[in-house]
Amino acid sequence: MGGPVGRSRVSGGDARAQREANRQAPKVADLGRRIAELFRPYRLQLSVIIVLVLVSAGLGILPPLITQRVFDDGLFPVGAEDAATGPNLTVLAWLVGAMILVFVVSAGLGIVQTYFTARVGNRVMGDLRVKLFAHLQSMELGFFTRTKTGVIQSRLQNDVGGVANVLTNTVSNVIGNTVTVIAAAVAMVLLSWQLTLIAVVLMPVLVFAQRRVGQVRARIAGKTQESLSEMSAITQEALSVSGVLLAKTYSRQQAETERYAGENRNQIALQVRQTMSGQVFFALVQVFLSAVPAIVYLVSGWLLAQATGQGYDAGITAGTIVAFTTVQSRLLFPLMALMRVALDLQTSSALFARIFEYLDLEPAIVDEPGAAEPSDEPGRAGAVSFEDVTFRYPDASADDSPTLDAVSFAVAPGEFVAFVGASGSGKTTIGSLIPRLYDASSGTVRYGGDDVRTLQQQSLMDRIGVVTQEPYLFHATIAENLRYAKPDATQEEIEAAAGLANIHDTIVSFADGYETIVGERGYRLSGGEKQRVAIARVLLKNPRVLVLDEATSALDTVNERIVQRALDGAREGRTTIAIAHRLSTIEGADRIYVVSAGRIVEQGSHAELLELGGSYAELYAQQA
Incomplete structure (x- = not known):
């Protein structure tokens, strides 16, 4: 027996050493791939979303093109020799009807797309939260003795909640806006390649600025989540029954409030920094969006003046100018949305890193093969x-x-x-x-x-059953606390275990009997009653x-x-x-x-x- 045990002991020690090494340097690289893997179970729903997004994006380009025809073929027919010809009402009616139909269909598709996007995104977020919770449940006891409970709670609530917008909107935003940008760019080139150059000349500057802003916001986001974790830890420690009792008996309520207020001030400062860190960038984008149409008008006038003076056709009509500026907004706003998504991804990278850091932790105690x-x-x-x-x-x-x-x-x-x-x-x-x-x-x-x-x-x-010096009872009924050991236990089994633990008579003397709420950590029961309920729970486990x-x-x-x-x-x-x-x-x-x-x-x-x-x-x- 000694030989095999010795080999098992050595290999087990090596495995534990390797697991400990992995825990010291958790892998959080390639976040994009790992985030994409979260959507794998919902491939069919994602396919539906992609189709809806593609159709919606394609429909979104039609109104500007129809607008050009409204001006050039309906309101001011090209080739009309005099004003007496007037608008072509038949063509105008068909074009307006087509435009309204596009708007109606787009709105309907938007509703369906929003439903599928919200459903998939929230399910992915729920899966991530449950996956993280289940993984934490598998961790050895030593992990929880080293880590504040509030910090763990913050990872589950604040960090996962912080990436909700990325999980619920990123896929549709990226696909929809990318298709829209490509389609809008093609339409702009077809309308006027000269005006297109004017519209996109400053885009590289905006992309560079976006990357710099994203890096700053990511750093601030990491500090913000650390601050939220500390606030959660303070809340869990100070507002638990034991924490409140300790603060009251030592007259430390004011000190605890000041400790929380101090971290709260830090959190406010970080939130303000995170909000303001992108404002200069978005203000620059807003100026660009406002200025480019005006510049397009100026350039269009210059091109028309040049063509008139030299006797050639500039290829620019009133319909072209109106359609171009409309399409341009269809290009610039999706680009801005993509930049916002990129900023959100950069900002959320710190949160995803914190989540995957916990998911990468390997339990020190696992079943051997x-x-x-x-x-x-x-x-x-x-x-x-x-x-x-x-x-x-x-x-x-x-x-x-x-x-x-x-x-x-x-x-x-x-x-x-x-x-x-x-x-x-x-x-x-x-x-x-x-x-x-x-x-x-x-x-x-x-x-x-x-x-x-x-x-x-x-x-x-x-x-193995364990009865500790300080038994832990949930804020639930006595029956629910007992059934924790055996969820399918009958009332007769519960009462039999309580009888062996010498607590049955005490329980039935309560007004609500086994349905009595024990309070947080069992504070409504005496020490002896809590201990006997814990013993009954162990006996039910048998x-x-x-x-x-x-x-x-x-x-x-x-x-x-x-x-x-x-x-x-x-x-x-x-x-x-x-x-x-x-x-x-x-x-x-x-x-x-x-x-x-x-x-x-x-x-x-x-x-x-x-x-x-x-x-x-x-x-x-x-x-x-």
Whole structure:
């Protein structure tokens, strides 16, 4: 057995080292390709949008061309020898009818296009948000101990929300405006190549200015999202029930408000900078859009004057000038829209980078290829053992002493063992390694005789139940909190678990019984009631191994005794590993391990350890 385990341990360590290296330098390159991949599941809907956009863009060029015919063939027919000829009303009526029909069809297509665009864009954004949430759920516990909850929430809400406009409008804007620009450019050349040169001569300057502005806005956008993350973190910390209680008891409300106000001022300044950073550029574009038609009129007059003076046809009519300026607006406004899209993409690149940075994080704890189901064989199921386990937390310095140092022990199925010791001795870490919330730095943790790294994480966790010192309850009913362990549990199963946890009678005494709302983190319940609800939840899960992490240390004597009776019932037929501070709760353990500075220094029954007269006897005397 030693050989294969040793090879697994080395390969597992190499894999974890590689994953850690990947996490230090997340890949966020080629954002365009990765953003495009988000739309892959919606290829059919995108095809419909593209067709609608192409048709709409093509229709958008028709009105200016029809306008030319309205002037030259309807209002002022070319070739009329005198004013008495007058407008050709028949041609004029057909042309006006065609123009109105184009407007009606374009409006209808615009409605359909908007619906499909909004639907696809919001679904892509929803997929991205769920993908990010699911990926964060897969991260190891250590990631969340290193990262502020508010920062994580900001990535899900602010960052994903910040790219909403890009996801919902970019595809239709880029395709529609590109087609419109090409069609408008072709129409302008056909109308007058001389006037076309005047209209586009300054375009390269605008493109260069747009790129520079986009780079500045991208930097500001990154700082803005960092500020929003900090504000979310402050909100989550200060406005949680625990945070408010702490601020009130230490009279720190004003300080917390000032901390939030300071970051809020920073956020306001960044928002103003982001808004103003593009205003000079867009003002320049606006001047250009306003000036070019006037210049076209001037150049047209000059060309006509030259043609009249030299006796040749300039090829420019009133209809040509009106149509050209109309088409020109169809060119310049889409160009401006494309520049806005480019600016949005540059600005959003910082947000996409932050999102993909989290998506590129690789969990430090993953199932190895071919991971097996934990054993349920009698005599193996529920067995737990450590073999020379050493552990350092991921963020610990290499110079720090290990939290656990060559720890070895074995617990047979159905046994009740306890770990005691001073705070910081490493006993809680032992409880965290059993369900593989962390991986051992070296050595082997086993369940049912198998290295936990060779087992499926979800299946392993299904067989282990944990009751912590501070149980977490959702702001929901008691029944909903219990069903978290078993969503399909019947009311009878819920009440049976509550009865074993010695909480059923208390629940039914409430006015709403099992439908009682427990409040944020269960604050409407007493400490003992919360703990017993947590025990009932674990019993509903029905695990093979029960880990009790100082489950009664925060309770008064009366509640401790009530909860202890519930725990006594919960241990029946299960392997129980208790991490204890109060020694009175584990006197009946089959075996007690005394942990000091990450090592097991004593072991034996309560009576044996008292007789030994060592660390345990000293701890017991102090508590007695």
